[in-house]
Amino acid sequence: MARWRTWREATTEALYGPDGFFRTQAPAEHFRTSVHVSTQFAAALLRLARSTGLTTVVDVGAGRGELLAALHDLAPDLTLVGVELADRPSTVPAAATWTDTVPHDVDALIVANEWLDNVPVDVAEVDPHGTARIVEVDVATGNERLGPPVTGRDAAWLDEWWPLADAPPGSRGEIGWPRDDAWADVVRRLRHGVAVAIDYGHLREERPWRGTLTAYRSGRVVSPVPDTSCDITSHVAVDAVAHAGECAGAQSTLVTRQRDALRALGVSAARPPHALAHTDPRGYLAALARSCEASELVDAGGLGGFWWVLQARDVDPPAELCRAARRRVHPSSPARPGDR
Template sequence: MGDARRDWRTWRAATEEALYGAEGFFRTQAPAAHFRTSVHVSPAFAAALARLARTVGARTVVDVGAGRGELLRALHDLDPGLRLVGVEVAERPAGLPEAVRWTADLPEEVDGLLVANEWLDDIPVDVAELDEARVPRLVEVDAATGDERLGTPVGEEDLAWLAEWWPLADGPPGARAEIGRPRDLAWAEVVRRLRSGLALAVDYGHVRWRRPPAGTLRGYRSGRPVAPVPDRSCDITAHVAVDSVARAGERAGAGQTVLTSQRAALTALGVDAARPPLALAGTDPVGYLGALSRAGEAAELVAPGGLGDFWWLAQTSFPGPGARAVDLRQALGEPDPPTALSPSPSGRTEASGRTPRSVG
């Protein structure tokens, strides 16, 4: 295919259209058919968030990037008195409890617990690559094939972001970075709307001292990782520069910040992966099997090298007069940042990522 017939776009523009355009992936596809998040792994995840809501005194939970409402259904079953809001570009899913509000836009103000579980990684970003002269250039992609070429030099604002958060200057030609500035802006907007309570982002990511040199761009289709081709047939995701997002929240007015692992946070919130005593199998075999199943699910939620290495970024607003103060360290335990890295299917080394759906 000659270049004259191709539609070259930056990765950010191509992914925006592929995921959120009129016929985009998240408008037309059920995400759970393509990948699993912690919500799908175990009801213990929703139970932990319900406990966190109680701890911070939240009677409202806002789920940003709500998929098909799986977390909201689970929270409604656990505590029907919670005011629940789903934020998602897709139409309201059938069978969602009537009490759940469904909207395409962030609420103007949030008083309560706002959860963004694997939302930031799906905010499209541009990809930069050093050319032979070691100039950072935007990578362009052909949406039909996933083929790439180098485009124009990176603009001033994105160059400043790279210099602060993902320096390429000392790298060899071909070194790549995903420019996380759109995610910083999106999270800053979340924090600015938080009037009281807690904003929580749960995602796979990395920090400045351990950025993956080849980047983390990847796709998911039908339960399996695939090459990231922005043709609307798959989810396209890249890991989150969580330290940059945290600083953006602080600059937007966050009162407290805790950056920790899902393993540490869920353990502090009562998720227990311990196997039941074997003696229970002799006295209550059905109860033993149920407890064993729940322990297995909990173990997956906190597993090193998997979901347990997801980052939890929790930030509060500054409490106003008479507002309940939130102690994040008491709620989530002492911070325990993820450290595990694992090889991706493409052979890159990156922080552990989203869990493919088991397909049969």
């Protein structure tokens, strides 16, 4: 018998329930993040912390603690906090704190790397009569059907950030207010410092008409089925998240692509001079490997295309990042075409 639920309900259980994906499986076995590609990602975040005078780093959605381990190797003096629902892995440095909630009133660099895309959201679809309806899913098969019309806060969010009023039948939108709320809560817990959300996403004028809901299993893209066997994800409405953070108290906002942010923080994909291969072959190979890793981190068609939403309280963001930022979102209104 089919078990029909909304995508938000089904994904919450599939990812975070007692037998959920993130409680029982190692994410790195299913997908690669910037942390897994190179320690240069951690080094860039360390430069961000140092440049803003912060000695604590909080990793939200810490997975198996890979970023904490890399940061500890680079800077043992840092205070490290991992926030994750899963039990503490043995690979997490002994000096790091492991908790299931973001600390309150913290002075820190808070990093949410590929976290918001896993905050479950509902999906709306325009029916043949032009009405936006909630999509329901059979949790065992992934089959879908259209449920009731979108109302209340869901409808208000769509009207402001992902309008479907004049969209053709079949158009879809992912209702992102749970992510806005999650990010606003992170910003409110920051007393002094910087919070940065890093994720794949889109802006209001570029929303994909069929949405972005998908899943990953064993390193491959698969059809999303909320049965705990795969990572279910969808892209983040970046401008809405930035707006929520500013409403929650962020005093400055920078929105940019990862390739620009990492370059500003010292990550370079420049290849070593070939002459080095003759004078220092091992050094040349090591430098070449770092160049290849950096290239993956800043690849515009991959990880380099991720968005960074960097929001600060009582801290001035590094000048290099300010120059790299291509877009600033203000709390007075959602982003509009031509704002880029």
